[in-house]
Amino acid sequence: MSLRPMLWSVPSVEPLRKIVGSNNAKWMEPIEAAMRKRDDSSAERAKEHERFRKAAGELLAGRVEGPAERDEHVEIVTVWAQPTLSLRGFDYDADPATLDPAQPRMLTDGDWKHAAWEEYRELIEPLVDEDVLRLAGYLVDGRPLAGARIESSWSYYAWLDRPELARLIEGLTDAARADPSLADEIDEFHGELIPWLEAAGACGALWLYAS
Numbered sequence: 001m002s003l004r005p006m007l008w009s010v011p012s013v014e015p016l017r018k019i020v021g022s023n024n025a026k027w028m029e030p031i032e033a034a035m036r037k038r039d040d041s042s043a044e045r046a047k048e049h050e051r052f053r054k055a056a057g058e059l060l061a062g063r064v065e066g067p068a069e070r071d072e073h074v075e076i077v078t079v080w081a082q083p084t085l086s087l088r089g090f091d092y093d094a095d096p097a098t099l100d101p102a103q104p105r106m107l108t109d110g111d112w113k114h115a116a117w118e119e120y121r122e123l124i125e126p127l128v129d130e131d132v133l134r135l136a137g138y139l140v141d142g143r144p145l146a147g148a149r150i151e152s153s154w155s156y157y158a159w160l161d162r163p164e165l166a167r168l169i170e171g172l173t174d175a176a177r178a179d180p181s182l183a184d185e186i187d188e189f190h191g192e193l194i195p196w197l198e199a200a201g202a203c204g205a206l207w208l209y210a211s
Helices: 025-037 045-061 071-085 113-127 130-141 162-178 180-203
Strands: 005-010 105-108 154-159 205-210
Touching: 005 180, 025 045, 025 113, 045 071, 071 154, 071 205, 105 180, 113 130, 113 162, 113 180, 130 154, 130 162, 154 162, 162 180, 162 205, 180 205
Parallel strands: none
Antiparallel strands: 005 105, 005 205, 154 205
């Protein structure tokens, strides 16, 4: 899998979570607009649009068939995430010393491929409790808003709120104390991950999208 997770610090994920199960038809509008941008009027594209409309309706109703969220659900959630979470691109010119930790920003623009995240989870598994492993697992497998899990062939999303981030940071820090070699594994992945999680916690929450 060649996915590259991208991370943002955001004040809260609640504005996005509230859309799911709201039955608010206005949230069909950005989905229709996104579909019109790539409309080639082919029969196959018309079928694809219908799948997306059905998936959006399921999310707005707060339940999905399957029970896993599929490709269409993930793409719809990411369309909604843009305006509700005010996601933006990575600012390569920003001086880290001037960044306000309370302000939302992109933390990493897919710096590590998915394989590194998977390998890191395997490394920490014997070093952390089930709760910490579950939280770390969301960043590897995704965390759905409506389904029981995410089964997508090309993307996934996840989030952690401030208490969850604090618990995860504590658990991973304890793991590195218990096994100092963890900090050196996977080209020092651990040393980059912790500051990202801390930055998200300072802002309020973490949003992840992998593609």
